[in-house]
Amino acid sequence: MTEKQTTLQPISRGSPEKYTERMALEEGAIKSSSRRSFLSGAATAAAAATVASTTGAIAAPLDVQPSSKSMGRTTVPNGYGLPSKFEADVTRNRSDIFVNKQNFSDWSMTPIQHQQGIITPNGLIFERHHAGIPDIDPDAHELVIHGMVKQAMKYSMSDLMRYPSVSKFHFMECSGNGLTDWLSVKSDTVQQTHGLLSCTQWTGVPVSWLLDEVGLDSGAKWLLFEGADGSAHARSIPLDKAMDDALLVFASGGEMLRPENGYPLRAFMPGWEGNTSVKWLRRIKVSDQPWHLRSETARYTDPMPDGKWRQFSMEMECKSVITNPSGGMQMQGPGMYEIQGFAWSGLGKINSVDITLDGGKTWRTADLEDPVMDRCLTRFRYRWNWDGSPAKIASRAVDSTGYVQPTVAELADKRAIVGFVQHHNGIFPWAVSESGEVTNAIA
Amino acid sequence: MQLHKIALAGGLAVAVSIGGAFASSSKPAVSFGTPISEADVAAWDIDIQTPTGKGLPEGSGTAAQGKELYDVQCIACHGEDAGGGAQYGSMVGGVGSFVTEKRKLTPGSMYPYAPILFDYIKRAMPMTAPQSLSNDEVYALTAYIYALNDLIAEDTVLDAASLAAIEMPNKDGFIVDDRPDAAATRCLENCE
Numbered sequence: 001m002t003e004k005q006t007t008l009q010p011i012s013r014g015s016p017e018k019y020t021e022r023m024a025l026e027e028g029a030i031k032s033s034s035r036r037s038f039l040s041g042a043a044t045a046a047a048a049a050t051v052a053s054t055t056g057a058i059a060a061p062l063d064v065q066p067s068s069k070s071m072g073r074t075t076v077p078n079g080y081g082l083p084s085k086f087e088a089d090v091t092r093n094r095s096d097i098f099v100n101k102q103n104f105s106d107w108s109m110t111p112i113q114h115q116q117g118i119i120t121p122n123g124l125i126f127e128r129h130h131a132g133i134p135d136i137d138p139d140a141h142e143l144v145i146h147g148m149v150k151q152a153m154k155y156s157m158s159d160l161m162r163y164p165s166v167s168k169f170h171f172m173e174c175s176g177n178g179l180t181d182w183l184s185v186k187s188d189t190v191q192q193t194h195g196l197l198s199c200t201q202w203t204g205v206p207v208s209w210l211l212d213e214v215g216l217d218s219g220a221k222w223l224l225f226e227g228a229d230g231s232a233h234a235r236s237i238p239l240d241k242a243m244d245d246a247l248l249v250f251a252s253g254g255e256m257l258r259p260e261n262g263y264p265l266r267a268f269m270p271g272w273e274g275n276t277s278v279k280w281l282r283r284i285k286v287s288d289q290p291w292h293l294r295s296e297t298a299r300y301t302d303p304m305p306d307g308k309w310r311q312f313s314m315e316m317e318c319k320s321v322i323t324n325p326s327g328g329m330q331m332q333g334p335g336m337y338e339i340q341g342f343a344w345s346g347l348g349k350i351n352s353v354d355i356t357l358d359g360g361k362t363w364r365t366a367d368l369e370d371p372v373m374d375r376c377l378t379r380f381r382y383r384w385n386w387d388g389s390p391a392k393i394a395s396r397a398v399d400s401t402g403y404v405q406p407t408v409a410e411l412a413d414k415r416a417i418v419g420f421v422q423h424h425n426g427i428f429p430w431a432v433s434e435s436g437e438v439t440n441a442i443a
Numbered sequence: 444m445q446l447h448k449i450a451l452a453g454g455l456a457v458a459v460s461i462g463g464a465f466a467s468s469s470k471p472a473v474s475f476g477t478p479i480s481e482a483d484v485a486a487w488d489i490d491i492q493t494p495t496g497k498g499l500p501e502g503s504g505t506a507a508q509g510k511e512l513y514d515v516q517c518i519a520c521h522g523e524d525a526g527g528g529a530q531y532g533s534m535v536g537g538v539g540s541f542v543t544e545k546r547k548l549t550p551g552s553m554y555p556y557a558p559i560l561f562d563y564i565k566r567a568m569p570m571t572a573p574q575s576l577s578n579d580e581v582y583a584l585t586a587y588i589y590a591l592n593d594l595i596a597e598d599t600v601l602d603a604a605s606l607a608a609i610e611m612p613n614k615d616g617f618i619v620d621d622r623p624d625a626a627a628t629r630c631l632e633n634c635e
Binding site for chain 1: 484
């Protein structure tokens with residue numbers, strides 16, 4: 001495990017007491033002997049307390065923080081704001097359980113255990129590329145639409161940005177999310193097991209508008225979307241999807257795309273496996289049939305029984321995971337914890353999320369936090385009074401089609417779980433030990 | 444950035460021309476594309492419709508020519524005789540392995556249509572200089588890798604017709620998405 005151990009958010013992350021002390025220690029303002037005054041102060045305060053804390057702790061007399069007694073940093077005149085230096089461990093990390101032999105066709109994963117709310121910050125959106133990340137000048141970038149059309153057209157970025165635009169909230173998930181942890185425990189953290197998942201507001205132009213503009217020939221049924229990167233990554237997309245809700249996206253989360261997420265232009269296929277949302281998009285070709293490229297035969301296909309493979313499994317089926325507490329975290333003793341997590345479905349909205357605390361014998365309903373949107377991450381919350389005994393916790397989501405998130409056993413009953421297996425939407429349990437250690441319990 | 448200013452000016456122009464009364468999700472009655480001829484798209488038009496071979500260009504090559512190119516441009520990452528190297532595993536063998544616990548995916552065992560290899564080498568390889576090979580070179584490298592996989596004879600001349608005619612072992616290996624497959628129920632009490 002490369003990431004340092006994370007403690008549970010409600011208890012120690014961002015707690016003012018810990019923050020002050022840690023910050024003060026870094027600034028060198030508090031000597032470690034200040035622990036002594038904590039103890040003596042507690043005794044005095046105890047007598048005066050009228051409302052007891054759940055934890056039974058009594059606060060020490062306050063010192064004025066160093067930040068209150070000094071000038072802060074100056075405003076950078078022309079700067080881009082960055083996270084606090086105390087958040088330096090919250091990073092998107094290269095795949096480290098499945099380690100590629102090179103890092104040009106590689107991926108990095110979102111730290112969803114640290115994500116608050118449903119929006120992934122732009123610098124943490126997971127990314128997968130097949131020949132490195134190109135830095136493309138938007139003034140030189142062009143999109144061509146051709147093939148079975150009345151008139152092939154070329155668009156510059158400024159042409160595309162002259163159109164009215166639309167903004168939509170959607171999750172994006174890689175079909176390979178979870179591929180390391182089907183039948184045995186390989187990963188420690190939820191970043192490693194589920195971090196090929198992100199969610200933001202995507203802004204761009206509907207593909208259908210431009211298809212109307214070029215005019216489709218009769219018999220047009222499939223479209224090739226192709227990137228301008230060194231892999232010329234490409235996928236065949238059925239015309240129905242393109243006419244329905246596919247977007248040509250240039251912005252996410254309020255700003256232009258990041259290079260690793262397709263700057264200056266990418267496709268976005270709501271609810272579909274991430275690699276169909278072709279990045280650095282340069283070309284759309286219209287045809288009457290799919291191409292069956294390496295990326296849709298030898299890759300991104302699902303092993304099935306009898307040596308078969310399932311192809312064009314585009315939709316990301318309903319799924320959920322508990323992010324807090326999750327693998328690598330440490331409970332701070334018995335008491336109330338808010339179980340938090342994400343649920344999502346590539347086929348609709350989330351209808352409900354159930355939580356088990358006993359390894360799947362009984363389930364109770366979690367609260368879904370608004371907004372609950374179509375093909376978007378939904379936050380669920382459940383207050384748990386942990387009595388300190390070992391527990392096995394997991395979430396199970398149901399989407400608006402009525403589909404119930406299955407167990408790995410139910411998936412393995414239909415598919416062949418062998419090798420590099422895509423589309424893992426199985427229920428994912430975490431074990432909580434008596435000492436409060438939280439670990440991966442998939443097997 | 445300049446683009447934002449242009450986009451804003453365009454938005455105003457549209458609103459004015461339609462008189463302000465339009466649904467903001469409907470297609471605007473404008474066209475900002477520039478017409479281009481298919482001939483002028485040629486340099487980008489690299490895709491092959493792999494089941495039919497439509498799009499395969501003129502040109503040809505043999506395994507012997509392919510080996511010469513391979514040993515200079517590919518061997519560092521893919522190893523001798525495509526047996527696996529510093530950056531990628533073996534590209535040879537694997538036919539029959541899909542019914543075992545260890546499926547071995549190679550162009551020979553996995554690709555259902557032979558032109559997939561041409562399409563992929565042409566668009567993405569060598570990784571250090573993609574789209575740098577001539578069509579003759581791509582045919583030659585394709586012949587070399589398929590010869591190593593015993594799918595063609597050593598002396599076969601691969602061109603558009605002979606490449607599309609190769610019968611691939613995995614041609615019937617695929618089923619199209621038939622999900623939902625797993626049928627879970629929402630049990631709440633006394634579950635397994």
